[in-house]
Amino acid sequence: MKDFFTILGGMGTEATEAYIHLLNExxxxxxxxDYLNYVLVNHATVPDRTDYIVDPKHQPNPLIPLAEDVQQQSQLGPKFFALPCNTAHYFYDQLQALTEIPILHMPNLAIAAVAQKFPNAKRVGLIATDGTLKDRVYEVPIQAAGYQFVMPTPEIAQETMTLIYDDVKAQNWVxxxxxxxxxQQMVEDLDCDVVILGCTEISVAEERAGHADFPVIDAQGELVDESIRLALDARQQNN
Incomplete structure (x- = not known):
């Protein structure tokens, strides 16, 4: 197969399925x-990323299987990698160091989209896993881009973890x-101009429920759009 890319998925499987659905749609x-050529690695048994980031001394390291996936898939020669798991970007630099093939950076794509879609935004909020909040994979580049980063309150963070783990991951339900x-709390109570959906399970919620006119950037949607752009460019160059 020529002109293909590799999706490093399975974290979780429903979120990966949402990425694939949006990609094809x-x-x-x-x-x-006319559809795109890609290889899906649905590595469902990769250890939980948040568990490791929060408690690295006692939880298995997801980097080990992810590194194996990158090295194995690199031998096939994909044009690029898509990593539809925000929390896994904690390991981004280590994974990219293993291959010359570019790995798309979903948080950076989402932050770049803020300037394009909400040019007057100043306060940028994030809803994500506890692991993503802790590893600052969004916080640092949001601030570097000149925005005021808005952290969810502990109560909002807990509600978000319930949505991600108890609902989508555990029951495939939103x-x-x-x-x-x-x-509503992020926008009305914390005065966010835009909220980044920084977890692919939240992207599942967005796909099924919509955002009710609240200003959001769906990180997974931005990854989908960049995947399509690069894949179509690669196809056109070789035609």
């Missing part, structure tokens, strides 16, 4: 051959009221 296709309540 947004690809400008009118026949089978509590629409809870999702909208989280967004």
């Amino acid at each position: 947004r690809t400008p296709a009118h026949r089978d051959q 509590d629409e009221d809870l999702y909208h309540h989280i967004l």
